[in-house]
Amino acid sequence: MLTVLALALPSVAGVADNTITAQAKTKVTYVSNLSKKQQAAKNWIAMRESGGNYRARNGIYYGKYQLTISMLHGDYSKANQEKTADRYTHNRYGTWTKAKRHWVSHHWY
Numbered sequence: 001m002l003t004v005l006a007l008a009l010p011s012v013a014g015v016a017d018n019t020i021t022a023q024a025k026t027k028v029t030y031v032s033n034l035s036k037k038q039q040a041a042k043n044w045i046a047m048r049e050s051g052g053n054y055r056a057r058n059g060i061y062y063g064k065y066q067l068t069i070s071m072l073h074g075d076y077s078k079a080n081q082e083k084t085a086d087r088y089t090h091n092r093y094g095t096w097t098k099a100k101r102h103w104v105s106h107h108w109y
Helices: 036-050 079-090 096-106
Strands: none
Touching: 036 079, 036 096, 079 096
16 A cells, blocks of 8 residues: 655745845954965974874864864864964964974974
């Protein structure tokens, strides 16, 4: 025995255009103004820390630059990782090249 179900779908013909809204996702980007030398040092560190993977995790360390999870304040986006890494490096070492020098001698930054 074959049973056929008929479903009644609501009509949208009478719905005014202003009641249907679409929410666009906003994409936040972070632009760093590093020199080529500083950017190269930053990339070098990222490759050693995570292989360049924004989702890399090692205990309490997360992301491309292996920052502590608490430093990211729950925002694991690429833009926040880039901004936070730049801020951390500037505050701790002054430049990415100095951070790289530290990494070479200590294997962490």
